[in-house]
Every structure is written in structure tokens, then in C-alpha cells.
Amino acid sequence: MSGLRYIEGVVTLELDRERCIGCGLCVQVCPHGVFVLESGQAVLTARDQCMECGACARNCPAEAIAVEAGEGCVRGIINELLGLEGPCC
Template identity: 55%
Template structure:
């Protein structure tokens, strides 16, 4: 499942990663895989920005702005039926999703 293309706020600092695998274990959409004893982002567009990976990383190698951005705006619009507004658009209405 992909949410939106190229909008996830997910960031991985590979140098800091210790390869524990917790991110891969807790991610509900299989965004991560451990390769050569380091986490790798397999498919950034699967990220729903829940923040489970960042909350469980013991060395803070992951960062994600959970509940913000386009993914959150789209999900909110699905639930409420309102137009999505993520403030990343053209600067006019804020709807760029």
C-alpha cells in the first residue's frame, strides 16, 4: 500500500543505526529491512507516519513527524469527507495534496 508519493517525513540516519531491527519489527507497512547490519528504507511511500519506528529506536536513528503532513491530511479527509489541507501546496489554499 502506498499513501502518497514522495511526501513522508521519514528520515533514517544510517550512520547512527545499530541494526537492532526494532524499526522493521514495529513498522505496520514493512518500510524497513535490515541489510548488512543496518536498517534500510525499502519503500518510503509505504510510510503512514505513525511514528512507531522512531519511538522504538534505541539510538534515535529515525525521525518522523507523526500526524503531520500530506499523509495525515489525506487520511483525515477520508474520515471527515473534507478537502485535504496539508499546507504544502501552492501557497494559495494550502491544499496541495
């Protein structure tokens, strides 16, 4: 399934390696293998695979991860662009 790759270079995911305590929870919760644990620290090895679900940031006990999380859904973004409150799906 190497063909299932989305637009590169757009995601907002950031990892602050200074804060990382190496617990590995981000590696566990990420559904796309974006993080790898290397010598007791998380490393972003596949940033472009990130879908901005926010699981890593929400579960990081050290608040070392930041991402503008959200569902990638057309209606939700239209509502957001028009400044409307509305459901995504």
C-alpha cells in the same frame, strides 16, 4: 491489494544510517514494511509506504529515525491549520 497506495514523495521519514545500530526494532514495529535489515543495518526500502505513525522513531534506541508523526485525519489537520486545540477522531 496493490491498489492501496497513498500519495508518493510526501512523507517526512528520515533514517540516519550513521546512528543505526542494526537492532531491527523498526523492522518489527513498522506496519507497512518500510524498513529492511541488510547486513546489520536498517535500510529504507519502501519509504512511500510510510504512514508516519511514528512507531519506528519512538522505539529506535539509537534515535536514528526522525518522522513528523501524526494521524492522517482531516479534522485534526483542520484544527491544526486553524491553530485550534482539538481531537482527531
